Amino acid sequence: MTFLLTVTIATxxxxxVSELSPLLASGFGLRSPAALAFFPDVxxxxxxxxxxxxxxxxxxxxxxxxxxxxxALYVMIAVGLxxxxxxxxxxxxxxxxxxxxxAYLGGLILVLTVTGTTGGLARxxxxxxxxxxxxGVLAVLGGVLEISLIRPLYDRSPVYQxxxxxxxxxxxxxxxxxxxxLYGLQPISDWQNAFGTRPAFIARSLDFGPVDVPGLALFQxxxxxxxxxxxxxxxxxxxxxxxVRAGSEDAEMTEALGIDxxxxxxxxxxxxxxxxxxxxxxxxxxxxxxxxxxxxxxTLLPAFVVxxxxxxxxxxxxxxxxxxxxxxxxxxxxxxxxxxxxxxLPQITIFLILVIVLIARPQGLFGVEGVGGH
Amino acid sequence: MTLLDVENVHTYYGESHILEGxxxxxxxxxxxxxxxxxxxxxxxxxRTILQLTPPREGSVTFRGEDLQGLATNEVARRGIGWIPEExxxxxxxxxxxxxxxxxxxxxxxxxxxxxxxxTFPDLERFGDRDAGTLSGGQQQMLALAxxxxxxxxxxLVDEPSEGLAPRIVAAVADALAAAAEETTLLLVExxxxxALDLADRFYLLDNGQVxxxxxxDEVRAEDERLRRHLSA
Numbered sequence: 110m111t112f113l114l115t116v117t118i119a120t121x122x123x124x125x126v127s128e129l130s131p132l133l134a135s136g137f138g139l140r141s142p143a144a145l146a147f148f149p150d151v152x153x154x155x156x157x158x159x160x161x162x163x164x165x166x167x168x169x170x171x172x173x174x175x176x177x178x179x180x181a182l183y184v185m186i187a188v189g190l191x192x193x194x195x196x197x198x199x200x201x202x203x204x205x206x207x208x209x210x211x212a213y214l215g216g217l218i219l220v221l222t223v224t225g226t227t228g229g230l231a232r233x234x235x236x237x238x239x240x241x242x243x244x245g246v247l248a249v250l251g252g253v254l255e256i257s258l259i260r261p262l263y264d265r266s267p268v269y270q271x272x273x274x275x276x277x278x279x280x281x282x283x284x285x286x287x288x289x290x291l292y293g294l295q296p297i298s299d300w301q302n303a304f305g306t307r308p309a310f311i312a313r314s315l316d317f318g319p320v321d322v323p324g325l326a327l328f329q330x331x332x333x334x335x336x337x338x339x340x341x342x343x344x345x346x347x348x349x350x351x352x353v354r355a356g357s358e359d360a361e362m363t364e365a366l367g368i369d370x371x372x373x374x375x376x377x378x379x380x381x382x383x384x385x386x387x388x389x390x391x392x393x394x395x396x397x398x399x400x401x402x403x404x405x406x407x408t409l410l411p412a413f414v415v416x417x418x419x420x421x422x423x424x425x426x427x428x429x430x431x432x433x434x435x436x437x438x439x440x441x442x443x444x445x446x447x448x449x450x451x452x453x454l455p456q457i458t459i460f461l462i463l464v465i466v467l468i469a470r471p472q473g474l475f476g477v478e479g480v481g482g483h
Numbered sequence: 484m485t486l487l488d489v490e491n492v493h494t495y496y497g498e499s500h501i502l503e504g505x506x507x508x509x510x511x512x513x514x515x516x517x518x519x520x521x522x523x524x525x526x527x528x529x530r531t532i533l534q535l536t537p538p539r540e541g542s543v544t545f546r547g548e549d550l551q552g553l554a555t556n557e558v559a560r561r562g563i564g565w566i567p568e569e570x571x572x573x574x575x576x577x578x579x580x581x582x583x584x585x586x587x588x589x590x591x592x593x594x595x596x597x598x599x600x601x602t603f604p605d606l607e608r609f610g611d612r613d614a615g616t617l618s619g620g621q622q623q624m625l626a627l628a629x630x631x632x633x634x635x636x637x638x639l640v641d642e643p644s645e646g647l648a649p650r651i652v653a654a655v656a657d658a659l660a661a662a663a664e665e666t667t668l669l670l671v672e673x674x675x676x677x678a679l680d681l682a683d684r685f686y687l688l689d690n691g692q693v694x695x696x697x698x699x700d701e702v703r704a705e706d707e708r709l710r711r712h713l714s715a
Contacts, residue, residue: 348589355573355584362571365533366585366633367559 181333211389251382299399420476574615
């Protein structure tokens with residue numbers, strides 16, 4: 110796992126370094142033209158002005174709202190991953206692929222059903238039809254994959270499960286790439302037709318006096334809150350949730366209480382895949398993400414960061430870490446968009462959070478060594 | 484009537500041969516003590532019965548049904564409960580949830596919880612607390628409560644007094660004596676006076692084999708017959 114994570118993080122770092130190469134070539138000379146091209150406004154005066162601007166209530170509210178929306182997305186992306194790891198101890202590298210498939214499938218349903226005359230509420234209604242269909246399809250796909258491919262590997266070292274799910278993500282990504290290529294959709298850039306199905310009040314900002322609130326951010330926050338509430342209620346208010354929490358802590362003991370833990374594994378894997386797919390439907394309407402094949406890798410990395418920061422396998426930790434990462438991302442995005450013209454740095458800060466948490470508290474914010482649990 | 488019959492079982496961990504032809508039987512309503520030094524196969528015997536570590540040879544039958552090939556959850560659903568060594572309560576679940584999880588349906592959980600609190604009154608005031616915050620003695624009470632909540636026909640109890648203060652051991656002994664009124668017990672216990680006091684019969688294990696057995700009325704804890712196989 111460490112190796113694969115290292116490879117993926119290293120890929121990100123290489124990408125950032127390539128963006129930084131003009132600056133590196135200048136030897137970080139702050140007075141050099143290359144440095145000034147990257148940090149044109151980095152002077153104490155400019156930083157002071159930026160800080161004053163950042164602290165204005167309108168901007169703080171904007172950053173806070175943006176942070177909540179990002180948090181909702183990060184939690185949505187990561188929650189299925191943490192459920193699966195918490196109970197089964199399986200680090201599912203195919204998780205991002207489930208999100209990507211969900212984005213395409215949700216987009217397909219909306220593109221096929223939404224016309225130019227479809228009203229805003231009807232579009233929202235069709236969105237939720239898409240959510241239900243995607244959840245069902247991805248849950249079935251997840252259940253089938255768990256029974257057919259992952260179950261035979263439970264008695265082996267976790268490396269086998271990691272390699273299997275890593276291979277699975279390559280296969281799923283290539284399959285989707287072939288399908289979207291066959292239908293003439295751009296495999297790399299985001300699927301524009303899917304964006305076009307958004308209702309007007311989600312596509313634009315809503316005017317609340319001095320504050321413009323993006324409709325999409327409000328929708329993402331509401332969706333994230335409902336999802337977190339639903340998963341929390343499932344885990345704490347249902348017998349099946351109790352079984353999942355018990356199984357996460359001690360699967361053998363749970364089995365000895367007469368509970369078929371293998372069947373619970375299948376249900377939880379299906380549930381995790383379904384939620385990942387639903388996250389994809391939500392991302393499909395977001396111009397920052399959108400339905401594309403690379404969405405699989407783009408979502409997998411932050412999902413791992415959130416799950417590791419929160420503590421592997423803890424739902425509570427995932428929610429807190431999602432909010433932490435989302436807020437830090439929003440703050441840094443504001444700073445690097447308004448004070449320092451380098452958009453790659455917010456990504457670095459997410460990984461910095463990961464590094465700091467791993468050094469200070471290796472089991473994560475809410476993790477218990479050797480225990481999953483929710 | 485024989486409830487459990489273990490016949491010539493051989494159990495391995497990898498290539499290590501742990502049980503070398505263990506045979507024992509438990510009749511309904513009996514309390515059987517399985518005694519022996521550390522590492523002679525007592526816990527493995529319980530794990531073999533539960534099919535957690537299935538035997539490579541021999542058979543385990545419960546009410547005449549061969550348990551070979553059954554998953555552990557299927558064995559448990561046939562009426563065999565387990566109170567494992569080191570308690571293994573769910574530290575992140577509440578005390579009440581630890582009891583509820585042992586009951587097959589939510590419908591019966593309230594009654595089971597009420598019974599548990601009647602048997603172990605100390606647990607009631609900690610009902611909503613995470614079980615991991617309880618003391619060792621309270622955790623053992625909770626493990627017993629969880630084991631009894633399943634209303635099993637046979638309860639496998641592994642080292643219930645291990646690591647507990649004498650006052651708590653007495654409470655555990657009382658709880659087990661009360662449990663013995665309602666169910667059959669197969670008890671693994673290093674505390675010989677406690678085991679002999681509770682049990683009707685005993686099996687003495689050494690190096691993965693039953694080397695002695697009989698009625699507990701026939702022996703005392705200090706008898707040379709037992710002591711030479713139990714001292715380190």
